Amino acid sequence: MMKIILPTLTTLLAVMAVPTTAHAQFATDSTAPITGSADSGTYENNYFLLTGQVDIRQADVRILADTVKVFGGSGSANAAGEVFDDVSRMEALGNFFYITPEQEVKGDQGIYERAKDSFT
Numbered sequence: 001m002m003k004i005i006l007p008t009l010t011t012l013l014a015v016m017a018v019p020t021t022a023h024a025q026f027a028t029d030s031t032a033p034i035t036g037s038a039d040s041g042t043y044e045n046n047y048f049l050l051t052g053q054v055d056i057r058q059a060d061v062r063i064l065a066d067t068v069k070v071f072g073g074s075g076s077a078n079a080a081g082e083v084f085d086d087v088s089r090m091e092a093l094g095n096f097f098y099i100t101p102e103q104e105v106k107g108d109q110g111i112y113e114r115a116k117d118s119f120t
Contacts, residue, residue: 032058032059033058033083033084034056034057034058034083034084034085034087035056035057035058035083035084036050036054036055036057036068036070036084037053037054037055038050038051038052038053038054038055038068039051039052039053040052046071047069047071048069048070048084049068049069050067050068050069050070051066051067052066052067053066054066054067054068054092056068056070056090056092060100060101061098061099061100062097062098062099063090063092063096063098063099063110063112064095064096064097064099065092065093065094065095065096065097065110066093066094066095067092067093067094068090068091068092068093069089069090069091070084070087070089070090071087071088071089071090072086072087072088072089072114087112087114088113088114088115089111089112089113089114090110090111090112091109091110091111092109092110092111093108093109094108094109095108096108096109096110098110098119
């Protein structure tokens with residue numbers, strides 16, 4: 001398991017305004033299910049498009065944004081919202097927050113890439 005070690009990321013983003021990569025799993029428990037909720041959701045081409053108050057969770061990690069594209073795998077609904085299997089990439093746009101028990105990162109957008117095991 002990798003931990004995100006970016007205690008000054010928020011300050012760096014505010015001062016430098018340049019993309020920064022956090023090398024980490026989406027959540028500490030990467031085997032936990034990925035669930036999401038939003039005001040609306042549709043399947044377009046090869047991704048799920050979630051819009052309006054998007055809230056995606058995996059174990060103790062949350063992603064909040066205005067819009068999120070979820071690539072890869074399939075989705076199904078349950079009482080917690082949409083459940084996504086085998087996510088390969090997520091693109092979060094507008095009012096982006098990446099929240100863990102140790103930190104909170106805010107920005108205009110965030111991109112998770114499973115193959116690179118990173119959030120940018």
